Amino acid sequence: MSTSDYVVLTEGLQKRYRETQALDGLDLAVPRGLVFGLLGPNGAGKTTAVRILSTLVRPDGGRAEVAGHDVRTQPRLVRRRIGLTGQNTAVDDNISARQNLVMFGRLFHIGKAAARQRADELLAQFGLADAAEKTPKKFSGGMRRRLDLASSMILAPEVLFLDEPTTGLDPAGRREVWQAVGELAAHGTTVVLTTHYLDEADKLCDRIGVIDRGRNVVEDTPSGLKRRIGNERLEIVAADPGDLPAIEMLLGKVAADGRTPTLDETTLAASVAVSNGVTALTEVAAELRHRDLTVADLGLRRPTLDEAFLHLTGERPTDDLEVSK
Amino acid sequence: MSMLRLAPDTSDTLGSRVRWAVADCWTILIQELTHLVRQPSTFAWQLGFPIVMVLMFVYVFGSAMDVSGQGAGEGYLEFAMPGLFAMTMAFGFMNTAFAVAMIKEKGFIDRFRSMPMASSAVVTGRGLSDVIHATVDLAILVAIALVLGWRPGGGIAATLSAFALLLWLRLALIFVGIQLGLMVKNTEAAGNLFAVAFPFGMVSSVFAPPDLMPGWLGAVAAWNPVSSTAGAIRELFVSPAVSSGYWIEQHAVAAAVIWPAVITAIFLPLAVRQFQRLGR
Numbered sequence: 001m002s003t004s005d006y007v008v009l010t011e012g013l014q015k016r017y018r019e020t021q022a023l024d025g026l027d028l029a030v031p032r033g034l035v036f037g038l039l040g041p042n043g044a045g046k047t048t049a050v051r052i053l054s055t056l057v058r059p060d061g062g063r064a065e066v067a068g069h070d071v072r073t074q075p076r077l078v079r080r081r082i083g084l085t086g087q088n089t090a091v092d093d094n095i096s097a098r099q100n101l102v103m104f105g106r107l108f109h110i111g112k113a114a115a116r117q118r119a120d121e122l123l124a125q126f127g128l129a130d131a132a133e134k135t136p137k138k139f140s141g142g143m144r145r146r147l148d149l150a151s152s153m154i155l156a157p158e159v160l161f162l163d164e165p166t167t168g169l170d171p172a173g174r175r176e177v178w179q180a181v182g183e184l185a186a187h188g189t190t191v192v193l194t195t196h197y198l199d200e201a202d203k204l205c206d207r208i209g210v211i212d213r214g215r216n217v218v219e220d221t222p223s224g225l226k227r228r229i230g231n232e233r234l235e236i237v238a239a240d241p242g243d244l245p246a247i248e249m250l251l252g253k254v255a256a257d258g259r260t261p262t263l264d265e266t267t268l269a270a271s272v273a274v275s276n277g278v279t280a281l282t283e284v285a286a287e288l289r290h291r292d293l294t295v296a297d298l299g300l301r302r303p304t305l306d307e308a309f310l311h312l313t314g315e316r317p318t319d320d321l322e323v324s325k
Numbered sequence: 326m327s328m329l330r331l332a333p334d335t336s337d338t339l340g341s342r343v344r345w346a347v348a349d350c351w352t353i354l355i356q357e358l359t360h361l362v363r364q365p366s367t368f369a370w371q372l373g374f375p376i377v378m379v380l381m382f383v384y385v386f387g388s389a390m391d392v393s394g395q396g397a398g399e400g401y402l403e404f405a406m407p408g409l410f411a412m413t414m415a416f417g418f419m420n421t422a423f424a425v426a427m428i429k430e431k432g433f434i435d436r437f438r439s440m441p442m443a444s445s446a447v448v449t450g451r452g453l454s455d456v457i458h459a460t461v462d463l464a465i466l467v468a469i470a471l472v473l474g475w476r477p478g479g480g481i482a483a484t485l486s487a488f489a490l491l492l493w494l495r496l497a498l499i500f501v502g503i504q505l506g507l508m509v510k511n512t513e514a515a516g517n518l519f520a521v522a523f524p525f526g527m528v529s530s531v532f533a534p535p536d537l538m539p540g541w542l543g544a545v546a547a548w549n550p551v552s553s554t555a556g557a558i559r560e561l562f563v564s565p566a567v568s569s570g571y572w573i574e575q576h577a578v579a580a581a582v583i584w585p586a587v588i589t590a591i592f593l594p595l596a597v598r599q600f601q602r603l604g605r
């Protein structure tokens with residue numbers, strides 16, 4: 001692949017805010033047409049990366065190219081080709097949803113009639129046609145975020161940056177946003193989004209770059225990342241410490257290839273990675289009933305982002321350190 | 326779906342850049358004015374304070390104050406009304422600061438700056454709408470003043486000049502508002518700016534002649550730009566006022582022209598710099 005196939009390309013990106021090194025040599029290469037997820041704990045540098053790539057902030061060092069243009073020397077050429085939905089919802093609550101979109105259309109100078117037509121298209125595409133004349137004040141979180149997304153897609157941009165598009169939304173709102181992003185990507189827009197959620201990255205992204213402390217940790221496909229992090233785990237909490245050996249043996253039978261159960265004597269929890277969660281769960285449940293074993297808890301767990309970090313980097317993510325400060 | 330992938334280009338000629346800046350300014354202005362039309366109650370909220378002040382001063386404190394040298398309470402309405410107009414203009418920078426802090430907090434400035442639009446429009450559109458807003462404020466206050474029995478005593482030209490001076494002060498304070506709005510962290514902090522606005526508006530000749538204040542406070546009040554505008558329009562409205570010994574009060578009209586120019590000269594570059602600092 002030649003470098004021109006990458007719509008977003010950074011090399012050794014540096015950004016410092018007083019005593020914080022927000023980005024410390026970040027390298028990114030996002031091929032055209034992909035949905036790329038930037039995953040990382042609080043303060044990892046995700047927002048800083050997005051702000052540099054969308055020409056809002058100048059990097060201290062390194063190189064960043066978006067849609068073939070340098071963000072530092074040709075910001076105007078970059079701006080004509082990108083859309084941005086920031087961490088805050090930039091929706092004007094005092095004018096109608098349609099007026100919001102028409103205003104942005106006018107600011108892109110696509111002409112009055114085209115701005116109106118595009119507003120109506122977007123309202124329909126994002127399921128907001130019925131609410132077009134209402135002010136966003138009365139909208140649900142999901143609707144507001146969809147209007148916000150629509151505002152950044154007046155032009156179907158070459159690259160769309162989304163900073164935590166679903167933070168603070170309920171499950172229905174998250175699904176609405178996911179669907180909208182999926183449709184956009186299907187029309188050929190390259191999407192770069194940031195998220196705290198492993199499941200979101202998993203559902204939406206073609207590739208995921210995990211970053212921490214402004215540096216790359218690992219980059220992979222969702223399934224590759226999950227392989228590295230480890231599969232779903234089946235966990236049993238024993239009701240009686242004496243049952244632990246039996247439970248360990250049961251878990252051993254359903255374990256994924258080559259995995260052995262881990263035991264925690266203090267919490268009485270035993271768990272093991274399994275390759276098919278539901279099958280393992282039903283098998284173990286049947287065995288428990290068959291043997292008349294009572295347990296305190298039984299369930300499937302996905303690895304959390306914290307555990308993923310522990311696994312990938314061998315250290316705790318920075319936000320834990322910050323919490324304990 | 327017919328989708329445009331690329332924004333039309335602003336070619337690099339000065340003419341087309343200016344055309345974009347004007348068009349974008351107009352778009353932002355329309356957005357701001359739509360707010361006002363949709364929420365006329367904004368005016369009621371913002372004018373509530375000056376209206377309560379005028380009623381209080383004219384009917385409660387004014388009766389005890391001798392501003393015209395003809396006895397307590399005499400001519401106080403004529404004295405206070407121009408002061409009130411000037412104070413409303415002075416407090417206006419709070420509206421600008423709050424609105425700017427709001428578009429920053431909500432991420433509007435970020436989205437605007439990530440677009441190919443003329444970024445100056447964020448500020449010029451805001452400024453124009455604030456001047457229109459201030460004109461409506463003034464019109465409402467004048468109507469109330471007329472009901473209370475106030476009459477401008479000068480001719481048409483003098484009266485219009487007085488309102489022009491008021492809007493000139495408001496225009497200069499837009500840049501102060503933009504600078505402060507960009508500087509503060511969020512809208513809450515912008516609201517706290519009232520702690521600055523209040524003495525700025527009140528330690529002036531708005532409600533009482535500086536002569537009646539203790540020496541140093543009187544000097545501060547006399548040199549306050551708000552006092553210069555108040556003094557100048559009192560002259561133009563031919564309102565009674567005790568002539569004080571302060572040099573600047575005796576040149577109020579000139580001061581009312583120069584002060585806003587000085588404020589603009591200081592705060593316009595500051596606001597531009599603050600705007601550019603967003604990129605750091």
Ligand SMILES: Nc1ncnc2c1ncn2[C@@H]1O[C@H](COP(=O)(O)OP(=O)(O)OP(=O)(O)O)[C@@H](O)[C@H]1O
Pocket residue numbers: 017018020021022040041042043044045046047048049196
């Ligand atoms: N404008 C700023 N001034 C000072 N420090 C900043 C600024 N912006 C970011 N930082 C610091 O830079 C680091 C990276 O911040 P950034 O916002 O990029 O992280 P993030 O990955 O987006 O985090 P989150 O998940 O919390 O949104 C943090 O330590 C943050 O405190």
Ligand SMILES: [Mg+2]
Pocket residue numbers: 046047048087163
């Ligand atoms: Mg962030």
